Amino acid sequence: MPEILxxxxxxxxxxxxxxxxxxxxAVLNLPDEHLPAALQLAHDVxxxxxxxxxxxxxxxxxxxxxxxxxxHFCSQSGLFTSPVRSVWLDIPSLVEAAKQTAKTGAxxxxxxAAVRGPDDRLMKQMREGVAAIRAEVDIQVAASLGMLSQxxxxxxVDMGVHRYNHNLETCRSYFPNVVTTHSWEERWETLRMVxxxxxxxxxxxxxxxxxxxxxxxxxxxxxxxxxxxEVPLNFLNPRPGTPLGDRPVVEGKDxxxxxxxxxxAMPRTILRYAGGREITLGDLGTRDGLLGGINxxxxxxxxxxxxxxxxADLDLLDELKMPVKALSATL
Amino acid sequence: MTAMTxxxxxxxxxxxxxxxxxxxxxxxxxxxxxxxxxxxxxxxxMKVQVLPVGWSAVCVEHGEIRG
Numbered sequence: 001m002p003e004i005l006x007x008x009x010x011x012x013x014x015x016x017x018x019x020x021x022x023x024x025x026a027v028l029n030l031p032d033e034h035l036p037a038a039l040q041l042a043h044d045v046x047x048x049x050x051x052x053x054x055x056x057x058x059x060x061x062x063x064x065x066x067x068x069x070x071x072h073f074c075s076q077s078g079l080f081t082s083p084v085r086s087v088w089l090d091i092p093s094l095v096e097a098a099k100q101t102a103k104t105g106a107x108x109x110x111x112x113a114a115v116r117g118p119d120d121r122l123m124k125q126m127r128e129g130v131a132a133i134r135a136e137v138d139i140q141v142a143a144s145l146g147m148l149s150q151x152x153x154x155x156x157v158d159m160g161v162h163r164y165n166h167n168l169e170t171c172r173s174y175f176p177n178v179v180t181t182h183s184w185e186e187r188w189e190t191l192r193m194v195x196x197x198x199x200x201x202x203x204x205x206x207x208x209x210x211x212x213x214x215x216x217x218x219x220x221x222x223x224x225x226x227x228x229x230e231v232p233l234n235f236l237n238p239r240p241g242t243p244l245g246d247r248p249v250v251e252g253k254d255x256x257x258x259x260x261x262x263x264x265a266m267p268r269t270i271l272r273y274a275g276g277r278e279i280t281l282g283d284l285g286t287r288d289g290l291l292g293g294i295n296x297x298x299x300x301x302x303x304x305x306x307x308x309x310x311x312a313d314l315d316l317l318d319e320l321k322m323p324v325k326a327l328s329a330t331l
Numbered sequence: 332m333t334a335m336t337x338x339x340x341x342x343x344x345x346x347x348x349x350x351x352x353x354x355x356x357x358x359x360x361x362x363x364x365x366x367x368x369x370x371x372x373x374x375x376x377m378k379v380q381v382l383p384v385g386w387s388a389v390c391v392e393h394g395e396i397r398g
Contacts, residue, residue, distance in 0.1 A: 058383040083346065083368035087378045100384045237364075240345065278364055300383035306364045310384070 002026075002034050005041055008264050013045050018265045021221035027261040028213050032253055035260075039292030042260035046293050049267040053325040054317055055230075055296040057108035057142075057272070058101030058310075061303040062089050062129065063122060067114040069146075069181045071169065073206055075239035075304050076114035082241035084304055094129045098137040104299050104310040107327045109133065110142040110165060110202075112303055116182065117147040123155060130159045138327060142202065147186055153193045163200035163229065166190050171219035174211045191226060200229040204274065207258055208236035208250035216258060220265040230296065231269050233262060235276030237305060249276070252285045256292055263293025272296035278308060286313075290320060341374040343367035366398060 004019075004026035011017050019027065030038055066078045066086030075082040089097075098109045111129065113122055122145065130141050143156060144165035156164065168187055169175065175184040195201050203226055205219060223231055235250045250258075255277075263271055273294050277286055286308075290297075297317075299310040317324060339349050344358035346369035366379050370390035377388040389395045 060383055061381060064380065083376055085376050085378050087380055089380060093380070093382070097382050097384075100382070104383075301381050301386065304366075304379075304381055306366065306381070306386070 001037065002030060004030070005034065005037055008041055008045075012264050012267050013041065013048060016049055016267050018224050018267055019261075020265075021217050024220045024261045024265050025214060025217035027264055028217055028254075028257050030257060035253060035257060038260040038264075039256060039288060042263040042293030043291050045263055045267045046271070046295050050270070050295050052322055053295070054290070054322045055108060055270055055272070055325045056104060056106040056314075057110060057296065057298050058097070058104065058106045058300050059110040059112055059144075059298055059303065060089065060094065060097045060101075061114065062094060062111050062125060063113040063115060064088075064304065065114055067116070069116050069179065071179050072243040073169075073178065073209060073236055073239065074114075075242055077242070080241050080243065082239060088125075091125070091129050091132055095132045095136055098133045098139055098141075101300065102137050102139045104314065105324045106299060107140055107325055108142055108163070109137070109139045110144055110163075112144040112165075113146070114303075115146045117149070118145040118152055123152060126156070126161075127159055130161060134160055140327070142200075144202075147182065147190045148193060150193055153190075153197045153199070157197050157199060161199065163202050164194045165202035165230075165232070166194065167205050167232065167234075168203055168219070168222065168226075169205040170209050170211055171215045171222055173218060174209070174215045178209050188226075191228075201226065202230040202232065203228040204230075204232035204234065204272070206234040206236050206276070207255065208247065208276075208280075209244060210247060217261070220262050223262070224265045227266075228269060230272055231262065231266060232272040232274035232298070233259065233294075234274040235280035237276040237279055239304075250280050252281050255280045256285065256288055259289045259293050270296045272298065274298050275302045275305065275307075283312075287316060287320070290316070290322065339371040341369055341371050343369050343371045345369070346374050346376070367396070 065084045075084045142163035143161045366386040379388045
């Protein structure tokens with residue numbers, strides 16, 4: 001057994017204290033033959049500190065495309081030659097999407113907008129949309145609207161948004177290679193305000209942006225310092241027309257190593273499968289990740305791409321005897 | 332999901348011509364996990380809304396398709 005896994009067994013599984021950056025790097029550098037042991041340990045950590053339940057979430061794009069920012073992975077930037085056009089979702093369709101999501105057993109419904117930060121029009125649409133959902137659908141509402149002012153944070157709390165997603169996307173040292181129109185620190189400031197407001201913080205990122213393994217470890221350590229309630233883990237799905245459109249997808253084993261390492265860095269967080277898992281891991285890898293530290297999934301489609309049918313994930317959870325977290329358990 | 336057929340003029344993923352009615356193999360594969368982006372009849376970029384279950388794509392000239 002590699003020394004780092006022995007250390008993690010005592011420190012993370014036994015005491016609930018996550019690995020530091022050096023420890024995460026050691027896990028990320030484990031040879032293939034030790035990957036099953038790392039995944040098993042990460043699974044044991046998840047079961048001990050989070051339990052067997054899996055949190056299921058659906059997401060929807062309220063405002064698609066036309067974003068003024070230049071996040072190099074994103075097909076919704078208006079600065080690239082991506083084929084994605086700007087479009088707004090109306091309130092009845094938003095409510096219907098929430099209903100469809102709730103039918104899967106999901107307890108979370110995240111409303112996302114491709115913006116630098118919300119303007120008055122978007123905040124008005126949010127206020128009306130969240131109120132309509134809360135009146136008609138039994139589901140928790142989360143939001144992801146970019147960078148916020150303190151007033152907007154307060155408004156979202158007032159609307160009843162219980163969790164806010166704002167991904168740091170990658171580590172601080174690599175961020176300027178991925179985004180130039182705003183800074184990592186600006187994102188951190190929004191996260192600080194969200195945390196102080198009492199909303200749950202959802203913050204993760206994307207692996208495979210060109211970062212080194214060391215930078216992947218740096219990212220895990222920075223997320224652990226933030227200590228978010230939830231970490232969505234995406235794998236780059238290279239989008240046509242974006243600056244990262246020709247990058248290779250993350251190797252399946254590297255993705256699994258990262259899942260185990262991020263779990264060992266953050267034993268108590270909700271670690272969610274997000275975009276890109278279909279092309280990075282396929283069906284078999286999806287199962288391996290759920291048995292290697294993942295305890296939440298986005299079901300159904302993503303914002304501009306399609307996911308596995310929700311039934312495929314729910315059937316897999318049933319087969320793995322992992323109960324879907326009930327809404328009553330989240331309130 | 333709407334599949335490409337041999338009568339199409341343009342690839343609904345990349346917007347390039349569909350030669351001899353044969354779909355682009357890479358685009359066909361990618362479309363398993365993507366909605367269409369271009370109208371296969373006129374090559375216009377469509378307004379596409381992806382939903383948790385399904386999607387809709389609207390061409391200003393040829394109307395809406397859903398998948």
